[in-house]
Each structure stands twice: as structure tokens, then as C-alpha cells.
Amino acid sequence: MTLSTPLLAAAPLLAGLIGPALIGAAPAAQQADRPAVAPAQAPAHTGGRTTGHATGRAAQNAAAPGDIVEHVAARTAADQRRVLDYWTPERMAKALPIGLLDIVTDDGLLSGLTGDADLRTTPELTGRRADLTVPRELVGTHRMAAARPDTSTIGARWMTGGLVSRTTGRVFLTVAGADFVCSASTVRSANRDVVVTAGHCVKDGAGAWAANWTFVPGYGTRGTHPYGQYTARRMFVAGPWSRGGDDDYDVGMVALATSHGRHVADVVGTQEIAFDAGRGGQAFGFGYPADPPYDGGHLVYCAGRxxxxxxxxxxxxxxxxxxxxxxxGGPWMTKFDPATGKGTIMSLSSFKYSDDRRTMYGPYFGQTIKALYGTAQNA
Structure with a gap:
């Protein structure tokens, strides 16, 4: 269906899924964007998913491990200061979940939706974007966590503290003139600067790279940033994501600038990261969900098999x-110790199917993601 500004101004929107739709064809490459190696042939994609991402079976979309695409972000101190100055408390408060990217850019709606309007107070959408809605039975079920974290929960506030409460943070970014939020985590890296997030929180598939990209670790209530704010200096995604938004490669690695001369790893610590890990098993997932029944102000976790x-x-x-x-982009960890908040990142929050609102899906970290990490940690 075709959306209009009057339609989007009436009653609460229960926007809930994760990934953006791709916006048109890929723009002309910027000078700062370059593949680390010659890109492999663009993968074929199959249909069937309703998150807005292009999709494909792994056998059809295998990527060469070194198929990495890079973008230079805030290179100079002046660039970094401009980005930090951009994110006023008011802009942070109004930033929208990245899952709404396709809505606010369709039909020239940016001016009507990114000013005084708040998409979380606009009507529930049906038809072509029904996959963005949250089931009504989930609204109002925001759960508080017990003192000891559960090993099985589909969503509860993380109250235990520990390392994960510092290494996980919110990401603020601009795409197509609108401001958005995601989640991310620091990882152990040679340069002490790397965070891992979803690919769609870095680059809109075959579309634009994000601008004004800033990581706020340990994001607190009322918009506090107790450990500083870190701008992106270099961003990396896998070729299949950059060329076609392939969900199997929905991973972004970002090398951050220092904050007041300090590397993010030296301030908040890091989590371990693993590749080609065994499938299945117990995992804990973390993030800052911003749509009902959540408000983006608290770290939330899920746990299960x-x-x-x-x-x-x-x-x-x-x-x-x-x-x-x-x-x-929020981290998924195995070998997670709730007492210390330490674990090993092996995936992250990427997408949901429209007919299964209670299951989040995350990409498998194989050799291509390992190469992505290796490139970022040496940037």
C-alpha cells in the first residue's frame, strides 16, 4: 500500500522487526569505498523472507573469505568533532530504530517523519509492511529480570551488571537524511578499537553507507554516556552484503576513533569472538530494543538454545x-558467564520472519566474517 503523511500521524505504530529494505539501486561508489580484493560475482538471491533483506541459500551465495568492502568515515579530528557535535541529546532521543529505514525514505516522507513527529506514535501499518508490526499481545509485557539471570527467556532487562553492561552499547547513525539507532559490542582486537554490529547498521545493503556513526558503550537511562562516545573512522562489510544485502553476511565491523585519547577497549573492556563455532547450544543475546514493549533506555537480554x-x-x-x-547488531554469546558478564560473540541480532515474532535470527560467523574481523582489527 502507499503511505501518506496524514496516515502516519494518527495512532500508535507498533514497529518491531529488525532489518531495513534496500533503497533502490546502488549509488555511484564514493572514493573512500573500495573492496579489499576484487569482488566475487554477485550472488543470486531467492525470495521467501519478508524482512526487506535480499536473501539466498548459502550454497548459492558463498563468498570468498577476502571479499571485504571498506568505507572511510570520520578520518580527521575535525570530522570526529563534527559527528560528536551532531549528536545532541535531542537528536539522540528522536533517533528511530533502523528497522524503519524503508518507511521513512519511501515516498519522500522524511520531512514529515523526522522532525517533531515520533514514529512510535504513528499508526500500525498493514499490507506490504505488515512484517514491521509487533503482536498486540506482546505490548505491555516488558519484564524485569531477577537477580540471577535466566538461562531461558525471550526478553528481560539485564540487571546483573558485569562486563557485558559496558561492552554493549547503542549506535547512532544517519542514513538517507534520517537518524537511526542500533546496538553493538566491543570485541578483542589488535588495534583496541573494533566493535561488531549488523551489516544493515553500517551500510544499507547495496545502498548508502551510514554517516555520523557513533558508538555509546554502556548507554544509560535518560541518554547518559558514562564511558564516552566513539565515532567511526573506518567501516567494513562483506561483499555479499554490500552488493545485495545477503542476510548470511549481515555483519559490520567498525574501527573507532579514540575518545579523549583513549581506545574503547581500554575504557570498557572487550568480549571474545569466535568463528566456525559448533552450531546449536546455549546462547545469550543482548541489545537495546527501542519499540514497544521496550523504550531503548535499558540493556535487554534473551537466552536459550x-x-x-x-x-x-x-x-x-x-x-x-x-x-x-x-x-x-546486538551481540550473541556462547560460553557466557552471567556472574562476570564475559562471553564469546558468535553471532548478532539480524532479522525475524513475519510469521514468527518470537524468534530472532543471527548470521553464522564463518571464514568471510573472520576475514572481515581481521581487516578491521588491523585498520
Whole structure:
């Protein structure tokens, strides 16, 4: 259906899924964007998913491990200061979950939706974007966590503290003139600057790279940033994501600038990261969901057993989780110790199927993602 500004101004929108739709064809490459190696042939994609991402079976979309695309972000101190100055408390408060990217850019609606309007107070959408809605039975079920974290929950506030409460943070970014939020985590890296997030929180598939990209670790209530704010200096995604938004490669690695001369790893610490890990098993997922029943102001977690994609449309694994938009890019960890908040990142929040709102899917970290990480940690 065709959206209009009057329609989007009436009653609450229960926007909830994670990934953006691709916006048109790829623009002309900027000088700062370059593949690390000659890109492989563009993958073929199959249909069947309703998150707005292009999709494809792993056998059809295999990527060369070194198929990495880079973008230079805030290179100079002046660039970094401009980005930090851009994110006023008011802009941070009005930033929208990245899952709404396709809505606010369709039909020239940016001016009507990114000023005084708040998309979380606009009407529920039906028809072509029905996959963005949250089931009404989930609204108002925001749960508080017990003192000891559960090993099985589809969504609860993380109250235990520990390392994860510092290494996980919110991402603020601008795409197509609108401001958005995602989640991310620091990882151990040679340069002490790397965070991992979803690919769609870095680059809109075959579309534009994000601008004004800023990581706020340990984001607190009322918009506090107790450990500083870190701008992106270099951004990396896998070729299949950059060329076609392939969900199997929905991973972004970002090398951050220092904050007041300090590397993010030296301020908040890091989590471990693993590749080619065994499938299945217990995992904990974290993020800052921003749509009902959540508000983006608290770290939330899900926990449970991982399962393969039952539709066979990806190599991703699923985790029972009702986190909503804004949690994109939040880390999934195995070998997680709730007492210390330490674990090993092996995936992240990427997408949901429209007929299964209670399962989040995350990409498998194989050799291509390992190469992505290796490039970022040496940037």
C-alpha cells in the first residue's frame, strides 16, 4: 500500500522487526569505498523472507573469505568533532530504530517523519509492511529480570551488571537524511578499537553507507554516556552484503576513533569472538530494543538454545527473543558467564520472519566474517 503523511500521524505504530529494505539501486561508489580484493560475482538471491533483506541459500551465495568492502568515515579530528557535535541529546532521543529505514525514505516522507513527529506514535501499518508490526499481545509485557539471570527467556532487562553492561552499547547513525539507532559490542582486537554490529547498521545493503556513526558503550537511562562516545573512522562489510544485502553476511565491523585519547577497549573492556563455532547450544543475546514493549533506555537480554533456520532460507541460527527494532547488531554469546558478564560473540541480532515474532535470527560467523574481523582489527 502507499503511505501518506496524514496516515502516519494518527495512532500508535507498533514497529518491531529488525532489518531495513534496500533503497533502490546502488549509488555511484564514493572514493573512500573500495573492496579489499576484487569482488566475487554477485550472488543470486531467492525470495521467501519478508524482512526487506535480499536473501539466498548459502550454497548459492558463498563468498570468498577476502571479499571485504571498506568505507572511510570520520578520518580527521575535525570530522570526529563534527559527528560528536551532531549528536545532541535531542537528536539522540528522536533517533528511530533502523528497522524503519524503508518507511521513512519511501515516498519522500522524511520531512514529515523526522522532525517533531515520533514514529512510535504513528499508526500500525498493514499490507506490504505488515512484517514491521509487533503482536498486540506482546505490548505491555516488558519484564524485569531477577537477580540471577535466566538461562531461558525471550526478553528481560539485564540487571546483573558485569562486563557485558559496558561492552554493549547503542549506535547512532544517519542514513538517507534520517537518524537511526542500533546496538553493538566491543570485541578483542589488535588495534583496541573494533566493535561488531549488523551489516544493515553500517551500510544499507547495496545502498548508502551510514554517516555520523557513533558508538555509546554502556548507554544509560535518560541518554547518559558514562564511558564516552566513539565515532567511526573506518567501516567494513562483506561483499555479499554490500552488493545485495545477503542476510548470511549481515555483519559490520567498525574501527573507532579514540575518545579523549583513549581506545574503547581500554575504557570498557572487550568480549571474545569466535568463528566456525559448533552450531546449536546455549546462547545469550543482548541489545537495546527501542519499540514497544521496550523504550531503548535499558540493556535487554534473551537466552536459550540456538536452532537452525527452519525455512532453509539462510545459514543463520534462531534464538527465542521478542526484542524489537533497535536491538539490531546486538551481540550473541556462547560460553557466557552471567556472574562476570564475559562471553564469546558468535553471532548478532539480524532479522525475524513475519510469521514468527518470537524468534530472532543471527548470521553464522564463518571464514568471510573472520576475514572481515581481521581487516578491521588491523585498520
Amino acid at each position: 540456538l536452532k537452525d533456520d527452519p525455512y532453509g532460507q539462510s545459514r543463520d541460527q534462531g534464538l527465542g527473543c521478542d526484542m524489537t527494532a533497535g536491538s539490531s
